[in-house]
Amino acid sequence: MRYQRHIILPQIGLEGQEKLKNSKVLIVGAGGLGSAVSYYLTASGVGHIGIVDPDTVEISNLQRQILHNEERIGMPKAISAMISLKKLNSEVEVLPYPDEINYKNAPDIIKLYDLVVACPDNFSTRLILNDICLKLLKPLVMGAVAKFEGHVFDIIPPYGPCYRCIFNEAKDDIGQEGILSPVAGVIGALQAVESIKLLLKIGKPIHERMIIYDALKGFFREVKFVKNPACEICQKNED
Ligand SMILES: [Zn+2]
Incomplete structure (x- = not known):
């Protein structure tokens, strides 16, 4: 009954819904992007969700991080996320990691999952996820938002470009920039x-291309890109 509207879709069906139930997704970041991603994957019936975030809930988070609420200020975000997600769908197993992900612990965590969704507020975590997912051949769904814009694309190792192929120069972290609240919801969704497309192998992934959303212009555009021959990490993984 719960997943009726999924099951009547021929691309999903009972088989696809069972597949989602047996899927394990790691969401890194329980902020604005992570809120939308984790709510939708939990509602969709992805059976096992890990959620990583080292921070605690602050009042300034509530403008866009809809997993959390006023009663949870001071609580680790990973725990607050787990409570919200279990209330939405008690059948889903939610594993909170209230720690920072780094090169040391990432392989042991990521190897337990089928797919990783990158929702952090900093550049260095994206690089860690990229490098470890490339090594472990785990698909990685990238998303980022700032001000009135956001982008999304899939990294599917060993095929196509990685994050470093595109963003090969260190950028400043975007955490302190302004962000229009629902833009995080759009990109997270x-x-x-x-x-879900990658887990079920349906449709055409946003692969070797990026979708960029400009909220003020009310416009989505697509940018295509390929593997960068100068990317050190891609070269290393091919050796
Ligand atoms: Zn690369």
Whole structure:
């Protein structure tokens, strides 16, 4: 009954819904993007969800991080996320990681999952996820937002470009920039869509291309890109 509207879709059906139930997705970041991704994947019946975030809930998060609420200020975000997600769908197993992900612990965590969704607020975590997912051949759904814009794309190792192929120069972290609240919801929802497509192997992934959303112009555009021959990490993984 719960997943009736999924099951009547021929691309999903009972078989696809069972597949989602047996799927394991790691969401890194329980902020604005992570809120949308985790709510939609939990509602969709992805059976096992891990959620990583080292921070605690602050009042300034509530403008866009809809997993959390006023009663949870001071609580680790990973725990607050788990409580919200279990209330939405008690059948889903939610594993909170209230720690920072780094090169040391990432392989042991990521190897337990089928797919990783990148929702952090900093550049260095994206690089860690990229490098470890490339090594472990795990699909990685990238998303980022700032001000009135956001983008989303899939990394599917060993095929196509990685994050470093595109963003090979270190950028400043975007955490302190302004962000229009629902823009995080738009991009997070797109990341949830891509996750389900990749888990079920349906449709055409946002691969070797990026979808960029400009909220002020009310416009989505697509940018295509390929593997960068100068990317050190891609070269290393091919050796
Ligand atoms: Zn690369």
